[in-house]
Amino acid sequence: MDLTQAKEKIEALRHELEEHNYQYYVLSKPTISDYEFDMKLKELEKLEAEFPQFFDPNSPTQRVGSDLNQEFVQVNHQYPMLSLSNSYSEGELIDFDQRIKKLTDEPYEFVCELKFDGTSVSLIYENGALLRAVTRGDGVKGDDITANVRTIRSIPLRLKGDDYPASFEMRGEILLPFAVFAELNQAREDIGEMPFANPRNAASGTIKLQNAAEVAKRKLDAYVYYLLGENLPDDGHYESLQHARKWGFKISEHTKKCANINEVIDFINYWDTERFNLPVATDGIVIKVNSRRLQSELGFTAKSPRWAIAYKFKAEQVSTTLESVSFQVGRTGAVTPVANLTPVLLAGTVVKRASLHNADIINKLDLHLEDAVYVEKGGEIIPKIVDVNDSLRKPDAQKVEFIHECPECGTTLIRKDGEAAHYCPNETGCPPQIKGKIEHFISRRAMDIDGLGQETIELLYQQGLIRNSADLYDLQAEQLIPLERMGEKSAERILKSLQQSRQVPFERVLFALGIRFVGETVAKKLAQKLVNIDNLAKASLDELTAIDEIGIRIAESVIAYFHDERNRELLERLKNQGLQFELHESVLEGRSQKLEGLSIVISGTFEKHSRDELKELIEKNGGKSVGSISKKTSYLLGGANVGPSKLEKVEKLGIPILSEEEFLQMIE
Template identity: 65%
Template sequence: MNEIKEKIEHLRQELNEHNYNYYVLNAPVISDREFDRMMEELQQLEKEYPQYSDPNSPTQRVGNDINKAFTQVKHKYPMLSLGNTYTIDEVASFYDRVRSGLNEDFRIVGELKYDGTSISLTYRHGKLLRAVTRGDGVQGDDVTENVKTIRSIPLQLRGTGYPDEFEIRGEILMPWTVFEQLNAEREREEETLFANPRNAASGTLKLQNSAIVASRNLDAYLYYLLGEDLPSDDHYENLQIARSWGFKISDAMQVCHSLEEMKAFIDYWDVNRKNLPVATDGIVFKVASLRQQKNLGYTAKSPRWAMAYKFQAEQALTRLNSVSYQVGRTGTVTPVANLDPVQLSGTVVKRASLHNDDIIQSLDLHIGDMVFVEKGGEIIPKITGVDFDARGLLIGEKVTFIKQCPECGTPLVRYEGEAAHYCPNEMGCPPQIKGRIEHYISRRAMDIDGLGPETIDLFYRLGMVRTVADLYSLNESEIASLERLGEKSARNIIEAVDRSLQVPFERVLFALGIRFVGETVAKKLANSFVSIEALESATLDDLVGVDEIGPRIAQSVRAYFENEQNRNLIKRLEEAGVQMRISEDRLSGFTDKLDGATIVISGTFTHHSRDEYKQMIEQHGGKNTGSVSAKTTYLLAGENMGPAKLEKARKLGIKIISEEDFLQIIQ
């Protein structure tokens, strides 16, 4: 048995070392295949011998799909924000304040200000103990399980000499390449795009499914060490030592001995940050000596020994060559500016969204114009203006919005009160047809693995799939005969299609792609009408009577079912075995015990997760909301609940109930 334990510990040590080589040093020494083989071997051993489990094993980096509410944890050292400056004069004023405050020699450490989400990591006995978000600076959310999936953060420290317990702070980041892939996927699904990597990283870190967090390949840079027994009084030296423990510390750190060196540091990175793999929005300057930091102290909101210099939003001038138009799955036509390539915020920009006709007209765009393109912290480039001084006699024609669909030639429509133009030919426009199929198979809808945009396009061109119902008539041998697929891919596709027959009704309703019916609306409609037949028969008044369903959604649902092709599609899906009603098991649990009640959930719970309580509220006729108001009926209070919600509920006289009280109400 000791041999097994030694084998497990050896594999963990090897995998930790290879993680460090790959994600911190960017210098792998083995192939991905060999790494995966070792990981599979360790996973199998840990499964067979659970007595040797370790929460900091490399196998924990893959995450799991268990939903968990986050517990709030008070910071040992408050996480204060930094004072921002935008000019060199303000940097000089900071330098002068430090000099007069210390009245002795000092050094300044210049660092890049990474544009992500702040994190505090606590290590005890060389192992990751806890990861907490900044929160309100006094307390934050415990996101340890999600942080374990970030491979550049060590679970077990390397080397020796680290304090028995200490804290290290840094920034969780989403690299540009990962961010662009994520937004491209969301764009295909016609979901709201993340505005910048910071929002994407923050949103990912707060997901309650760590397996999804793991799939998004977050990164981390660490920049400040706190504790009682740190190796040095010097901030810069501490971080260099922390690097040897396995932490990813930026190479873009510099010790500055004068204001001139600080200015040179700013000038250098204002240009060279464009080539970095992650987003930055400025520079942080800190007094190097921890003793001097302590002597300078703090204001109410920020340390006197540190400041942030913010870069100006990055802008470039380039030529507008043409405007093309893209058609989404709901028929939305989006104009796209095609530009001379230009370097902007770490990526080469060739295209920028023009959003709609109103934007085009406000810019007075002409083909050949020199245009200002801005990204700043934004990944989605936008044209912010035209250099009219550069407009010559040979300027091209004025940009005007097209009148017909670029894909099928159908005249476009613009509905009253909306900025977008639409192609109304939803049943005959290829991008809309393929877009609906891609939406149907997506993970949050029917979750049919093995099919992507390229495969859907191939099936469409060959006439194998023209509606989502055709997926259930696919032939394994026919798929296997296609180029780049083969028997294994064909089998996986057919099995995934078969599994989709078990997807519950509310996700099927979302998968149908009815305009304005997202996940939340689909769930409300499914719970209210129970079956597709009842929903199809619902009048406008019936639909508007459902909580949070307004006239626009109601009209869209009615229009969908009034279309004969849609009704035929649903009939084919029903015949294939797709779930078109809520199961009897779930129906048996439906009551009206919370009818008319609006409930806010806060804190963590013993008997069920927050998501389960949300489902119970809906199942018993209640409504779940995120914030306390005069309309709130109950505040369902768990452990570590937000103090602001509790105080507001008490002020408004809202009844506060425990989970035992809640379970008693619905029994």
């Protein structure tokens, strides 16, 4: 390779890696696997070493990535949070061991830890209490996410015992268990949102939400794995973790001390398959020198510690045959293609199906029937096709095409600009949509109607007894008792629960209607701001988008719902059945319009109220709590440690700053 070719290749790799960094750290939507990224980074490192004349301090090889978000206050790390070097083979692990041997004559042990696939966090404790939680950020500084981290029940807010250091830092990984991830994605699909790709993306996206109450609902978990500070209880890293366990921290029970690199390799080989039995995602093993004193002597390179390395598992991948593609219609009308495969064993389970998500994925893979396909189940819950061996494709193989008509009702599908999914617009005549909407209506988080489930809804639909949610309230005991697997007691329980559901509060009724993009949180926002269903039905696009967290897409969906005559008829029937379509008087007490027309940005930390409480007070008094500064901002409600970028903007735009005390006087 000559100099011109080398320069072109280096610049191309840098550009590609920066784009992947942006997709991963900023958007939380990675477009390639970690392994592919690391291979490209290693290729760039090799080229830069061979051609040092093209050194660039801004090269991706000179940085550790960043997830900083200007909506949060940035905090400098006392100890830099550097990334680890990655390895993918026994040979690289042995090289790591040999490098340590060259740097020290002392005997040493290793500690092996499961590498949890989540998002890193630094936890600062003073006098036994959680003081601050900070993301990894760019390694030097990170975002203050203390309010969100306080909602994670596996992170202690106050420590047990009394033998902990007065001040120390604990590092860990915030993650989402598989079971919770599946629930979250189901809820997103229920409101027509794209599901998260994997638990890691879901965890990183959740911890950066501006609403701590919403973070709490996501049921995040956390494991801690490293203790830093002065006057620590033990020189041994492993031993320090055992102390931390007694203080109330969640430490993985699978952490193990190993006498040599051969024991490390045995540990890795065991977890290469056993990891699939864990309730959370792991993508490798972290190996550390146990002695903290020796860690300090070995020191760091520019990007990573010399005393630690990560062994990354390759996502398990198998080859099988694509037999057919079927198309499923969901409650919102979204049509999802599903690959039907020749059954194959993958990661401990037999896989027969894999999600293809949308038409773009099918086209990108250039799928043909009877293709030999590679299926992967890495951090994903649902297996996915990642590649096709087109060298084995039969000459007459039929190309997979996305359908044009609904497989259930024959209606022509639509695809809106900017959306990946195709939809069946026949909301009131497409059987899966009808049944799906009723199932959503009766669900626990909505109307919570006991005795009804998917099978019963299917039975009632087949018998012609229900075609929408209002039909449920017309059901009679004599219609239910003769049905298969029903009987007198079951019928009585259903009718009693339907009667009780008439007391379900307005915000849950609104969620139960199944308006696209209106999930639990949005339904609550709309209900609290507009008070009753009539106000919501009359609200304009500007009125809706003026409500906190209601964007154009949600507003347009709400307006479209109320413009449909069939929906208005359904609402009238539900009203006549006595369902709650306005906020209860007790909820309305204490509301005022003292802040009407005012847009207020909250930044910093406060003495008397949390940011969420202040947000609630703004909205309760008719104001709008917004996340970013603009010309339309009325005030900045500032506490301690206001974000510097926000201060700069308000000074430039001449926006007044309110203290917490001044704000409380405004609403007295």
